[in-house]
Amino acid sequence: MTNTPSVSSIVLVVDDSPESLGMLNAALNEAGLTVLVALSGQQALSITERITPDIVLMDAIMPGMDGFETCEKLKQQLPMTPVIFMTGLTDVEHVVKGFEVGGVDYVTKPIIAEEVMARIKVHTQNARMALSAQTALDHAGQYVICIEHSGTIAWATPHVHQLVTSSPDEESTVWQRITDQLLPWLGKAPQHTPLAINEFEMPMQAQFGGEHQPGQSLVRLVAAEATRSPDVLQDKLPITKRESEVLYWVSFGKTNWEIAQILSMSPRTVNKHLEQLFKKIDVDNRTAAAAISIRILEGGDALPA
Structure with a gap:
């Protein structure tokens, strides 16, 4: 056959x-x-x-x-x-x-x-x-959860289980709280914005790892980096929330088309936001804008003295 x-x-x-x-x-x-x-x-x-x-x-x-x-x-x-x-x-x-x-x-x-x-x-x-992918993640020491779209945790790597068992609460309760946070987030384009997970002694962020197989998503837990978010850029610079989101992705080297896909807008709109950004932070191009963004996200000052 x-x-x-x-x-x-x-x-x-x-x-x-x-x-x-x-x-x-x-x-x-x-x-x-x-x-x-x-x-x-x-x-x-x-x-x-x-x-x-x-x-x-x-x-x-x-x-x-x-x-x-x-x-x-x-x-x-x-x-x-x-x-x-x-x-x-x-x-x-x-x-x-x-x-x-x-x-x-x-x-x-x-x-x-x-x-x-x-x-x-x-x-x-x-x-x-x-199974091969899960085994590789287990041996690599990754914090990864595979969650069914129905809300069931299909599997998690040993490091995640260690985090859960380290909690003073019942394991079933911790898993349920994690699931309750992940499901709504997975329904809102999670590849774009990390999710804060505060179930553990160490603050963590959930990052979307893609579809594992039909009906399942991979979620990677990483140590939270409080300074790395568009909100920090808005706090440090005289820009709008939408402009801060555009600038955030510029700092990752994303093109206008990629940013448009991430933020659900047209490339033309992205370009308009960039034009306003350049004026507000007094730069001439996206390279200079990205340099300022990276400096802020890494905990530095907004603008050079």
Whole structure:
């Protein structure tokens, strides 16, 4: 099969139908994969306590513990393991619910083996890449959090866990407060402005690290640098808030087009702000303006004597 994963994978198939299990078991074995089978959600959880699958194919509707509840519990054990739902339902509500509980994809019954193999290949490769990235960050000593867009912390590097455990408050409470701060910020173009995190003895700032994989964002925590913000420029110079934001990004070497994208304005408007800036701080070009901005952001005086 052309869609066979390049690296042998362990696939856990959870379905209360012996017929479905038999068909999938045969197709996946033929593709060279190691297949584990479970007839119920509870049996699936028991298996994952002993063996970590690379991916899970989960029947959505089962008696007792259904696939949605099973997925939620499984994700607590194995947050990095992708879950693909199998459903005969066409109701959008059930498809959405599958994603809400942590599923990464779904296929409809009757199952088409080639389609399932293609999805297994994509999601196992993505999961391995994500795990490699997390491992690299762990070993680099980075303070990084991976947060689901639903509000769940997918994982965090050991250094973040150390920060959380050093707090006098309950760990669950600290994590909840961090999540409550990050979610609204992530919805407001977080790549533009750091977020102050005051949960720890050492003041920290959250910086947007990009999309980790669909539905997940990376957030990097760094030691807060109180002097480095557009507000400081506005305090030190006779300029408006918007002008201070433009000048802030000029100091980072951003072009007018890049600043326009960051601040949601046109390049023409950025240029107009710069013209006013040059007059107010008595400089002729952006290089001189950037030099003043950098001096202020590094804690120096606004203007040379």
